[in-house]
Amino acid sequence: MITQEKKKEGMYESVVKQFEKAANAMNLDTNIRKILAATNNEIVVHFPVKMDNGDVEVFTGYRVQHNNALGPYKGGLRYHPTVDIDAARALAIWMTWKTSLAGLPYGGGKGGIQLDPKKYSTTELERITRRFTYALGENIGPDYDIPAPDVNTTPQMMAWISDTFMLTKRPSERSKFAHVVTGKPVGSGGLEGRDRATGFGVVTSIQAWADWKNTTLAGKRYIVQGFGNVGHWASLFMKEKGAILTAVQDASGTIYNADGIDPQDLLAYTLTNKGNVAGYANATSIEPSTFFGLDCEICIPAALGNQITEANADSIKASVIAEGANGPTSPGGEKILAERGIDVIPDILCNSGGVIGSYYEWLQNKQGELWTMDDVITRLEKQLLISFNKVVAASEEYKTDFRTAAYIVAIKRIELAYIQRGVFP
Numbered sequence: 001m002i003t004q005e006k007k008k009e010g011m012y013e014s015v016v017k018q019f020e021k022a023a024n025a026m027n028l029d030t031n032i033r034k035i036l037a038a039t040n041n042e043i044v045v046h047f048p049v050k051m052d053n054g055d056v057e058v059f060t061g062y063r064v065q066h067n068n069a070l071g072p073y074k075g076g077l078r079y080h081p082t083v084d085i086d087a088a089r090a091l092a093i094w095m096t097w098k099t100s101l102a103g104l105p106y107g108g109g110k111g112g113i114q115l116d117p118k119k120y121s122t123t124e125l126e127r128i129t130r131r132f133t134y135a136l137g138e139n140i141g142p143d144y145d146i147p148a149p150d151v152n153t154t155p156q157m158m159a160w161i162s163d164t165f166m167l168t169k170r171p172s173e174r175s176k177f178a179h180v181v182t183g184k185p186v187g188s189g190g191l192e193g194r195d196r197a198t199g200f201g202v203v204t205s206i207q208a209w210a211d212w213k214n215t216t217l218a219g220k221r222y223i224v225q226g227f228g229n230v231g232h233w234a235s236l237f238m239k240e241k242g243a244i245l246t247a248v249q250d251a252s253g254t255i256y257n258a259d260g261i262d263p264q265d266l267l268a269y270t271l272t273n274k275g276n277v278a279g280y281a282n283a284t285s286i287e288p289s290t291f292f293g294l295d296c297e298i299c300i301p302a303a304l305g306n307q308i309t310e311a312n313a314d315s316i317k318a319s320v321i322a323e324g325a326n327g328p329t330s331p332g333g334e335k336i337l338a339e340r341g342i343d344v345i346p347d348i349l350c351n352s353g354g355v356i357g358s359y360y361e362w363l364q365n366k367q368g369e370l371w372t373m374d375d376v377i378t379r380l381e382k383q384l385l386i387s388f389n390k391v392v393a394a395s396e397e398y399k400t401d402f403r404t405a406a407y408i409v410a411i412k413r414i415e416l417a418y419i420q421r422g423v424f425p
């Protein structure tokens with residue numbers, strides 16, 4: 001089963017260790033190091049919401065704004081029982097590196113609500129989302145902090161956020177605020193292709209890795225953890241490459257078929273099964289603890305953080321881990337992977353297609369344009385390959401792993417901005 005992020009400090013510890021490793025390798029200016037080690041703002045809101053039965057429940061929501069040296073804070077909102085201040089902090093910091101590596105004019109932020117959305121009706125989720133937006137108030141804004149979807153949050157929820165935020169403004173000004181959030185449904189200012197942008201980016205980075213290794217994806221076996229937005233879109237694009245999906249794991253169970261699982265067929269099944277893969281007829285159910293040790297060439301963790309750890313890294317058979325999730329590999333797990341010669345395409349590169357798509361949506365809204373799917377996919381692929389090549393070059397220059405190289409590229413851009421602008425006063 002997907003290990004819940006029980007040790008809440010786990011992801012935060014990971015991001016701190018990763019940062020320190022990169023800061024040492026690049027000899028980061030000590031003053032800038034102090035600035036980047038801290039988060040700028042941490043907002044915690046408690047807000048009441050009326051449930052369908054008339055009772056009131058009080059929820060806790062978070063928004064951590066790590067750094068905005070390169071532009072407005074940017075990053076998703078997650079609805080999950082494991083959301084707390086440490087998780088929001090870690091995820092916000094990862095966003096700062098991700099947007100910088102992608103060359104976007106953004107900083108990093110992240111937040112969410114500590115809840116299990118499966119326990120609430122759609123009307124309750126709408127009231128929770130709208131009241132959370134209202135509670136955040138001026139802490140978000142199209143040129144200040146721009147949320148987006150993340151684990152368990154949907155385009156529909158983004159439409160509610162946008163609508164609620166606009167309604168707090170003067171009628172004549174409302175339309176200027178639609179892009180307070182990205183990942184909206186197409187038709188409410190959303191971008192064609194934003195839905196598949198993260199999964200497409202994951203597969204583009206796997207393809208780039210394969211090219212770098214002088215190999216192809218056709219016939220390669222891969223396993224996917226999480227069949228949500230990232231996992232299912234990545235699987236559909238892997239199918240186009242001719243790769244074979246042999247196992248999928250989610251919170252409901254683990255399914256396996258050595259001859260291959262058709263991602264399109266599995267998706268159709270999950271849509272009738274509350275999003276769960278368990279019970280899928282064309283695969284067998286296997287013991288969840290065996291998942292990461294399954295024989296395959298490519299492993300795509302696309303669920304929660306801290307899934308590949310010291311406890312299972314030894315058993316992994318894949319030659320590459322493509323991090324669709326944020327923080328799926330702990331530093332201890334990563335050390336074992338490195339010793340075993342297993343490559344890791346780090347989250348801040350591998351899943352950056354999502355926030356790059358968000359940037360296109362934000363630009364589209366700001367400029368009153370409508371982009372086509374072709375525009376989006378072509379630009380996205382180009383931008384991801386630029387990032388991938390920068391990471392490869394930095395890993396050669398600094399003789400280091402891909403993650404540390406990605407951090408170095410990301411942090412250098414921010415370091416330069418601080419050096420040029422100085423610190424007020």
Ligand code: GLU
Nearest residue numbers: 075076148150354355358
């Ligand atoms: N939640 C996604 C991420 O972790 C997307 C963030 C965004 O589009 O702002 O990168």
